[in-house]
Amino acid sequence: MTADHLAIQLQSVGLKLGHRDFDFDLGIERGVVTAVAGASGSGKSTLLNLIAGFEQPQVGRVLIDGQDVTDLPPARRPISLVFQDNNLFAHLDLFTNIGLGIHPAMRLAPGDRLTVSRALERVGLAGFERRLPGSLSGGERQRAAFARALVRRKPVLLLDEPFAALDPGLRSSMADLLIDLHRDSVPTIVLVTHDPRDIERLADRVIFLDQGRVIVDAPTAEFWNKTGLDPVARFLGVNRMAVGSP
Ligand SMILES: Nc1ncnc2c1ncn2[C@@H]1O[C@H](COP(=O)(O)OP(=O)(O)OP(=O)(O)O)[C@@H](O)[C@H]1O
Numbered sequence: 360m361t362a363d364h365l366a367i368q369l370q371s372v373g374l375k376l377g378h379r380d381f382d383f384d385l386g387i388e389r390g391v392v393t394a395v396a397g398a399s400g401s402g403k404s405t406l407l408n409l410i411a412g413f414e415q416p417q418v419g420r421v422l423i424d425g426q427d428v429t430d431l432p433p434a435r436r437p438i439s440l441v442f443q444d445n446n447l448f449a450h451l452d453l454f455t456n457i458g459l460g461i462h463p464a465m466r467l468a469p470g471d472r473l474t475v476s477r478a479l480e481r482v483g484l485a486g487f488e489r490r491l492p493g494s495l496s497g498g499e500r501q502r503a504a505f506a507r508a509l510v511r512r513k514p515v516l517l518l519d520e521p522f523a524a525l526d527p528g529l530r531s532s533m534a535d536l537l538i539d540l541h542r543d544s545v546p547t548i549v550l551v552t553h554d555p556r557d558i559e560r561l562a563d564r565v566i567f568l569d570q571g572r573v574i575v576d577a578p579t580a581e582f583w584n585k586t587g588l589d590p591v592a593r594f595l596g597v598n599r600m601a602v603g604s605p
Pocket residue numbers: 376377378379397398399400401402403404405406553
């Protein structure tokens with residue numbers, strides 16, 4: 360079978376961290392939003408870190424867009440990242456923070472200033488170029504982090520619990536923004552979450568982890584029916600008798 364439809368592949372990847380073994384053999388489809396879910400400690404961040412290059416496999420290979428990136432550092436992989444926090448440098452204004460997404464040494468070309476302003480506008484922060492992150496609300500900081508991911512123009516966006524620090528209203532408006540960005544500019548999104556509502560709102564597919572392994576890899580509609588598996592039932596907060604979407 361050809362793997363052209365896969366944006367990301369982990370081929371027989373093995374890794375041991377502390378006492379925990381991780382074994383991943385999976386493909387993440389191009390052009391869809393995939394949620395990586397599971398209990399705390401199941402390996403969600405480790406999987407994302409293997410894709411991003413912050414962790415190295417002890418065996419196996421990582422491919423992004425068909426290219427073997429196993430030995431490439433994070434900055435040279437065709438990905439952008441948004442985390443729950445630590446997305447922005449506190450002492451730099453938004454223009455600089457976002458410009459760093461285009462060029463790590465801020466060697467910006469003439470058109471880049473406009474690119475930054477357009478990205479800010481795109482996430483609802485028009486005119487915020489000179490603001491420092493500390494002067495923004497949590498939701499605005501997260502929007503700025505999305506703007507930085509946008510200007511990188513990478514085919515894969517990795518998000519690790521990006522909405523965890525936001526209140527419920529903001530979670531939902533940020534999820535809407537993410538869906539818009541996905542439609543316009545970012546073909547493939549991988550989203551780590553411990554919240555079934557994020558899966559419901561955003562994900563086309565779910566990869567569910569338990570103890571460092573994938574136990575479900577399925578379209579979201581099928582995932583809700585996997586409550587026969589105890590870790591999934593616990594994650595969804597349902598007992599085995601009450602099956603259905605949250
Ligand atoms: N550098 C490390 N050294 C030792 N153990 C580690 C290391 N990194 C991760 N682990 C362990 O591996 C397991 C999986 O961690 P990981 O952060 O990937 O889980 P997670 O599913 O993202 O959890 P959470 O939802 O709590 O963030 C945990 O038990 C963690 O303690």
